[in-house]
Amino acid sequence: xxxxxGWRRNLEEKYNAQCIETKWQAxxxxxxxxxxxxxxxxxxxxxxxxxxxxxxxxxxxxxxxxVIGDVITRYKKMRGFNVLHPMGWDxxxxxxxxxxxKHGVPPAKWTYENIAYMKEQLKKIGLVYDWKREVTxxxxxxxxxxxxxxxxxxKRGLAYKKASSVNWCPACETxxxxxxxxxxxxxxxDTTVIQKELEQWFYxxxxxxxxxxxxxxxxxxxxxxxxxxxxxxxxxxxxxxMDFRISGSDMKLRIFTTRQDTLYGTTFMSxxxxxxxxxxxxxxxxxxxxxxxxxxxxxxxxGVFTGWYAENPLTGENIPVYAANFVLMEYGTGAVMAVPAHxxxxxxFAKKYNxxxxxxxxxxxxxxxxxxxxxxxxxxxxxxxxxxxxxGKFSGLxxxxxxxxxxxxxxxxxxxxxxxxxxxxxxxxxxxxxxxTPIPVIYCxxxxxxxxxxxxxxxxxxxxxRLSGRGASPLSEAADFVKTSCPExxxxxxxxxxxxxxxxxxxxxxxxxxxxxxxxxxxxxQDAGYWMPVDQYIGGIEHAVLHLLYSRFFTKVVRDLxxxxxxxxxxxxxxxGMVIKDGAKMxxxxxxxxxxxxxxxxxxxxxxxxxxxFAAPPExxxxxxxxxxEGALRFLNRIWAFVYKNRDILRSGGSDQLKHMAAYSPRAxxxxxxxxxxxxxxxxxxxxxxxxxxxxxxLMELINETLSFSPSDSDENDxxxxxxxxxxxxxxxxxxxxxxxxxxxxxxxxxxxxxxxxVWDEEIAxxxxxxxxIQINGKVRAKTxxxxxxxxETIREKAFSEEKVQEFIKDRSPKKVIVVKGRLVNIVx
RNA sequence: GCCGAAGUGGUGGAACUUGGUAGACACGCACGGUUGAGGGCCGUGUGGCGCAAGCUAUGGGGGUUCAAAUCCCCCCUUCGGCACCA
Numbered sequence: 040x041x042x043x044x045g046w047r048r049n050l051e052e053k054y055n056a057q058c059i060e061t062k063w064q065a066x067x068x069x070x071x072x073x074x075x076x077x078x079x080x081x082x083x084x085x086x087x088x089x090x091x092x093x094x095x096x097x098x099x100x101x102x103x104x105x106v107i108g109d110v111i112t113r114y115k116k117m118r119g120f121n122v123l124h125p126m127g128w129d130x131x132x133x134x135x136x137x138x139x140x141k142h143g144v145p146p147a148k149w150t151y152e153n154i155a156y157m158k159e160q161l162k163k164i165g166l167v168y169d170w171k172r173e174v175t176x177x178x179x180x181x182x183x184x185x186x187x188x189x190x191x192x193x194k195r196g197l198a199y200k201k202a203s204s205v206n207w208c209p210a211c212e213t214x215x216x217x218x219x220x221x222x223x224x225x226x227x228x229d230t231t232v233i234q235k236e237l238e239q240w241f242y243x244x245x246x247x248x249x250x251x252x253x254x255x256x257x258x259x260x261x262x263x264x265x266x267x268x269x270x271x272x273x274x275x276x277x278x279x280x281m282d283f284r285i286s287g288s289d290m291k292l293r294i295f296t297t298r299q300d301t302l303y304g305t306t307f308m309s310x311x312x313x314x315x316x317x318x319x320x321x322x323x324x325x326x327x328x329x330x331x332x333x334x335x336x337x338x339x340x341x342g343v344f345t346g347w348y349a350e351n352p353l354t355g356e357n358i359p360v361y362a363a364n365f366v367l368m369e370y371g372t373g374a375v376m377a378v379p380a381h382x383x384x385x386x387x388f389a390k391k392y393n394x395x396x397x398x399x400x401x402x403x404x405x406x407x408x409x410x411x412x413x414x415x416x417x418x419x420x421x422x423x424x425x426x427x428x429x430x431g432k433f434s435g436l437x438x439x440x441x442x443x444x445x446x447x448x449x450x451x452x453x454x455x456x457x458x459x460x461x462x463x464x465x466x467x468x469x470x471x472x473x474x475x476t477p478i479p480v481i482y483c484x485x486x487x488x489x490x491x492x493x494x495x496x497x498x499x500x501x502x503x504x505r506l507s508g509r510g511a512s513p514l515s516e517a518a519d520f521v522k523t524s525c526p527e528x529x530x531x532x533x534x535x536x537x538x539x540x541x542x543x544x545x546x547x548x549x550x551x552x553x554x555x556x557x558x559x560x561x562x563x564x565q566d567a568g569y570w571m572p573v574d575q576y577i578g579g580i581e582h583a584v585l586h587l588l589y590s591r592f593f594t595k596v597v598r599d600l601x602x603x604x605x606x607x608x609x610x611x612x613x614x615x616g617m618v619i620k621d622g623a624k625m626x627x628x629x630x631x632x633x634x635x636x637x638x639x640x641x642x643x644x645x646x647x648x649x650x651x652x653f654a655a656p657p658e659x660x661x662x663x664x665x666x667x668x669e670g671a672l673r674f675l676n677r678i679w680a681f682v683y684k685n686r687d688i689l690r691s692g693g694s695d696q697l698k699h700m701a702a703y704s705p706r707a708x709x710x711x712x713x714x715x716x717x718x719x720x721x722x723x724x725x726x727x728x729x730x731x732x733x734x735x736x737x738l739m740e741l742i743n744e745t746l747s748f749s750p751s752d753s754d755e756n757d758x759x760x761x762x763x764x765x766x767x768x769x770x771x772x773x774x775x776x777x778x779x780x781x782x783x784x785x786x787x788x789x790x791x792x793x794x795x796x797x798v799w800d801e802e803i804a805x806x807x808x809x810x811x812x813i814q815i816n817g818k819v820r821a822k823t824x825x826x827x828x829x830x831x832e833t834i835r836e837k838a839f840s841e842e843k844v845q846e847f848i849k850d851r852s853p854k855k856v857i858v859v860k861g862r863l864v865n866i867v868x
Numbered sequence: 869g870c871c872g873a874a875g876u877g878g879u880g881g882a883a884c885u886u887g888g889u890a891g892a893c894a895c896g897c898a899c900g901g902u903u904g905a906g907g908g909c910c911g912u913g914u915g916g917c918g919c920a921a922g923c924u925a926u927g928g929g930g931g932u933u934c935a936a937a938u939c940c941c942c943c944c945u946u947c948g949g950c951a952c953c954a
Contacts, residue, residue: 736893
């Protein structure tokens with residue numbers, strides 16, 4: 040209490056945000072309010088925002104993301120949850136390396152300086168984290184576990200090396216995973232990606248394709264859009280694999296199809312340019328030359344006859360084998376049976392090269408069939424399901440049934456088998472860059488590929504590497520790093536010089552927060568058991584299939600390693616919209632950035648927070664408005680001025696026991712009712728879907744009403760104190776410094792966040808009087824105030840007794856009268 | 869091309885979950901007050917048309933209903949995702 044008294048004398052007339060904010064930030068830091076530990080007696084809540092790359096400065100996108108998380112954290116804490124809210128740094132990556140090349144600053148120095156600066160920025164926004172759990176992915180304490188995971192995955196066959204055609208970004212001079220290629224461009228710099236043949240390390244994410252797809256159904260707290268994107272990315276399809284014998288050779292051509300019902304309509308075969316069968320069988324130099332020259336233009340279907348024929352195992356027909364530019368080596372078997380009548384691509388191809396088109400599926404509605412039978416020749420393929428014709432013993436079946444029967448038949452006859460195919464490819468994790476986790480593998484000329492023994496971890500990233508920016512894999516030039524001895528034979532050996540994709544780092548950081556100091560294992564199963572899964576995850580939609588898919592995969596692997604017992608890492612996901620200014624995403628290149636530091640200096644963090652939460656609901660894009668920011672400040676100023684004006688009343692220690700509604704004047708009871716209604720509304724807005732904009736609007740309404748209230752006796756003083764206190768508590772997640780400061784004025788000796796969230800009384804919140812709307816033929820003709828809870832008959836009478844209503848009705852008799860309780864009467868005449 | 873989301877005042881947005889007064893809240897604007905002036909602050913007004921009674925209005929068209937921003941069908945526009953996946 041004494042402390043509070045000391046503060047009271049300092050109440051300023053003008054709201055001075057900067058002064059208040061520094062004070063409370065220091066205080067929260069000192070009290071370590073959001074430093075948490077596992078407590079099985081409390082309900083837990085794990086609130087997480089996607090950690091930033093330490094690029095140098097916090098931008099408005101970060102601010103929005105982190106304020107959303109901070110509001111939820113503070114709200115949940117007041118609701119009695121044990122809230123874990125950690126923060127860290129996604130600190131490996133190219134910008135540090137580029138800065139080094141450009142300015143000669145060592146990447147580590149550059150990164151750690153950025154982190155220090157950005158951490159201060161986060162504190163200035165008033166964000167509260169459990170900083171003792173901070174993780175920095177470029178520190179050996181963190182990345183050693185990337186290496187540990189790699190070794191476990193290697194043991195289980197989940198990490199492997201293979202040569203393949205990979206996506207290469209010429210600007211970043213490194214390989215990219217499939218997920219990291221957006222519209223043929225690099226996800227980071229947008230440079231057009233080219234294909235390159237390279238030997239690379241992969242994580243076998245396809246091993247989990249089925250589970251990742253099946254468990255997508257359990258992500259009920261995720262935006263449907265994100266789940267759909269993941270499902271499409273995984274791209275499951277059911278079909279059959281079968282072999283076509285190549286006539287005149289002992290080779291077989293294995294194909295994959297989902298449309299085995301169209302098998303009898305196969306009139307040729309298509310294989311990818313690089314299909315091994317070409318190298319094995321085609322001897323004619325001219326044909327090989329033509330195949331090589333096939334264009335990659337997706338618009339123009341092109342092919343070359345290989346000179347070979349294949350035999351349809353069902354019909355015995357011999358059909359030509361083409362190399363075609365639209366057949367992908369990476370999907371299925373790299374070869375397809377071509378059914379021009381029922382596949383648009385094959386149709387176009389057949390037209391171009393004069394190949395036969397054989398209809399084997401008829402539409403199953405009579406009228407469509409008539410059109411097809413009597414109409415002009417097909418101009419497009421009929422790709423739908425229908426009824427089989429000209430298909431031997433399967434004729435007459437529906438496509439759906441035929442797919443089953445033909446698949447069964449092929450299996451029985453040993454001609455093929457049912458398979459499930461995925462579009463998802465394994466995750467290429469090798470990067471020819473310096474600033475990342477060294478892949479813990481050693482190459483020995485006599486033992487081959489040898490994993491670094493676990494007890495030798497971490498394989499430290501050398502810090503004194505010269506970065507020229509030319510050529511790949513800077514580590515290969517670090518002789519001291521490369522040169523090592525083989526753990527198996529002790530002979531001279533060399534280290535792997537590629538580093539890991541930085542998406543590996545972010546695929547499990549949320550687990551590390553649960554037990555940041557865990558030593559023998561990356562995660563302490565008990566702590567993770569308490570905190571996981573993340574209850575609310577917040578971040579940008581751009582990670583819909585990148586980080587979010589990798590994290591789901593990693594979680595399943597970590598589960599199978601026995602470290603956690605959950606299947607999915609993120610219970611609920613909120614994808615916040617972009618911050619827009621002048622119609623475009625804020626970016627340096629467009630010159631429309633707003634600097635958070637400058638705003639805080641000018642308006643204070645609370646104003647920035649209020650505006651960010653008020654201008655739009657979290658999932659929508661937020662249009663920046665300088666005027667809107669001023670409006671947010673005005674809102675706080677008005678409250679402040681009112682509190683200052685009434686400071687004597689608010690300071691006086693009256694009774695906390697409010698009178699019954701009926702004992703107050705209408706004016707005062709209205710304020711009491713509005714207060715309870717506001718508690719209800721704000722709570723519901725947050726609970727239902729985190730629509731903070733409407734929560735703040737409700738608070739503004741209450742404030743507008745409170746400002747015109749001047750108490751006239753001690754009961755009304757008590758009421759005023761009550762209302763102001765509720766306002767401050769409801770406002771506190773959004774404007775915490777401001778609220779904390781004013782709360783002391785209403786006599787609290789303790790920090791906000793040890794206060795409980797306000798509760799409303801349904802009885803008090805209930806309106807006594809309602810405005811009855813009277814419609815005639817659906818148009819509003821009159822309004823009148825009536826007591827709440829009247830029965831239909833009375834309401835009806837009230838409506839008819841309105842003069843306005845009588846005027847409209849005159850002598851006509853109403854055909855129908857609809858009474859909606861507590862709302863309106865509609866008279867139909 | 870396929871899939872998805874969204875279209876409401878001058879602007880950001882509310883009401884869509886549960887059909888029931890469209891435009892909460894804020895920005896802007898206008899007028900008035902305060903002030904030496906400006907800014908700031910306070911008050912009043914503010915979808916459109918009309919002096920008014922009233923009419924009209926949620927991208928466009930149709931439908932269901934006593935009643936539709938809300939439900940159903942068709943179309944248009946914008947944004948996002950996927951794009952030869954056999």
